[in-house]
Amino acid sequence: MxxxxxxxxxxxxxxxxxxxxxxxxxxxxxxxxxxxxxxxxxxxxxxxxxxxxxxxxxxxxxxxxxxGLVNAHSHLELSPLKYRLHPTGSFTDWIRALLEGRNRIEPQELDQAVKQAMDEMDSGGIVAIGDVGNTDLVPEIASKNEQLPIQGIFFYEIICQKPDPKEMVNDWLSFTERASRSFNFAVSAHAPYTVSPEAIKVIKSVSRLRKRPFSVHVSESIDETELLTQKNGPLKKLLEERGHWPLPYDLPGISSISYLSSLNVLDSDTICVHCIHLNNEDMEAMAASQATACLCPRSNIFLGVGIPPAERLFAMGIPIAIGTDSLASNDRLSIFAEMASLVSMAPGLKPEAVFRAATHGGARALGVQGDFGxxxxxxxxxxxxxxxxxxxxxxxxxxxxxxxxxxxxxxxxxxxxx
Ligand SMILES: [Zn+2]
The missing domain is CATH 2.30.40.10 (Urease, subunit C, domain 1)
Known part of the structure; x- marks a missing residue:
């Protein structure tokens, strides 16, 4: 120079x-x-x-x-729900409350709550996020405000029980073509019980085609495991209440990770968010595929859904990232706070490995490791x-x-x- x-x-x-x-x-x-x-x-x-x-x-x-730290999993559009939902120990009840709470968000609260949440992440040293949303709100804010403090990937989250989602493919493809200075756009599947197997495969195909990460909530609750393996339990009741039962396809009768593995959607560009209720085979499949486990410990504690087997996940060489999830299941959007919770629930973890997960791990998962991590x-x-x-x-x-x-x-x- x-x-x-x-x-x-x-x-x-x-x-x-x-x-x-x-x-x-x-x-x-x-x-x-x-x-x-x-x-x-x-x-x-x-x-x-x-x-x-x-x-x-x-x-x-x-x-x-x-x-800078990487928040690999957030839902900025849920920011107005901070302090409005109270955990009852039932994951399915929390989903019910979330669905009701979303309907009560006033449009005028949204902008301010989202910007406040972004500022919170920026002042907490977060350089990039993997934000998930079901609406256009965050992409619209991103396109109107060129200089947002936060950048990364915005995942348009798909909930689709159609057994044959062909007519949706163009919408999903065109979503990934959007661009803003802050975000690259991607598509994600909400969960193995809200997206049909064909739709999960198509969403992953779109992600592969566009070279984008693919994100999915996985093994977050015992209710999810019960639905997938036994086709029963509180989530079945919720699907009935909402007119989605019987599903127009067969549930797999196996764990979420085994199911996603059988659909061939686990690879190093897949982010499995939560990963709490895993068996040995699940962890072996994750290690073999090098799919990322994105841990959101403070959300898990808030919801009372259990804690991830963090020490084993790290020990098995599974790539780890860290996320906050949303203000509907967390009171803060702080990766420093998530790291502190993670080491308190898994004291055997090496702090350098946890810091690496919060930086390089997240950047790698989101595909932004060329700039950050x-x-x-x-x-x-x-x-x-x-x-x-x-x-x-x-x-x-x-x-x-x-x-x-x-x-x-x-x-x-x-x-x-x-
Ligand atoms: Zn989430």
Missing amino acids: NQEEKCKGQTLRVHRAKWVVPVSSAPIPDGAVATFGGRIVEVGAAGELSLRFHGPCVDHGDSILCP TLSRGKAAEFIAVNASGVKDNEIYDFLVSGCGGLDLDCCWIKDDQ
């Missing part, structure tokens, strides 16, 4: 801090990140980088420089500085994952767009 390149309107900067946590390699004490033209050009020891790169040095003091050459010059005064060298990951007992850490953004 030289002054000539600076003259083209782009500035080389060196960001120095007490620690740099690249995620792709070990933490660097007294580290630095050099940026130029909106990209990271080097990561290393501050002394070495200041000799190699001659540009303004920004000293972040006792901070940790690390990648690690601090390394070529990634976007968009990362966070977390205030870590008083933190000891051997406690960096513990601090990042559970340092404030689930409260957000004090972090600020570094966004060098030139």
Whole structure:
């Protein structure tokens, strides 16, 4: 880098801090990140980088420089439901309350609640999201506001019990052609019990064709397992109430993961959200397919649906991402809080593995790892500085994952767009 390149309107900067946590390699004490033209050009020891790169040095003091966090599963359009739904311990009852609650959302509340939720994620150090919605609300907000603080993938969530969904395919394809500065658009299947097997296969085919991730809620409740394996239980009653029973196709009589595996929709671009009620075979299928398990621990605790077998999922080499789910089943949209909950429910987890899931794991799952997820050459010059005064060298990951007992850490953004 030289002054000539600076003259083209782009500035080389060196960001120095007490620690740099690249995620792709070990933490660097007294580290630095050099940026130029909106990209990271080097990561290393501050002394070495200041000799190699001659540009303004920004000293972040006792901070940790690390990648922005990725919220791999949210539902921004449900944000007005914050504090309006109360868990009863029954997943199906919560779905009933959610369906009623959605109908009571006033149109004028939506915009403000969604923007507030986006701001909450931005101030909590979240750089990218995988947001799921059943309406055009979030895409419309995204197209009207070019400079949204959050970017990522917007999944149009499909609920379709039609045994033959041919007439829907063009709609689903055209949805994935939409574009905004903030989001790429994708399609997702709500759950194995609300989407017919043919529709699940078609949604996955559209995702493969468009090279988009495919997301589906999986094994979230015992009610789901009971419906799929025994064709009975509270969800059957709900489907009856809503006039969807009998279903126009056969339920599989096997677990959700076995079912999705039999439909050939599990691969490294599939995000299985929740993954609580898994048997050994399910976990083996996930490990073999390298489908991502997206864990949303605080939503699971709120709903009382159980907790995911996190230690086994990590140990088996299943790719892990972390999500908040929506404000209808969570009081916060904080990946710092999700990490703290995850390590408190699974104390055997290594904090560095949890932090990797919250950064690289989410970026990989959403297909945005070219820009985010690690601090390394070529990634976007968009990362966070977390205030870590008083933190000891051997406690960096513990601090990042559970340092404030689930409260957000004090972090600020570094966004060098030139
Ligand atoms: Zn969800």
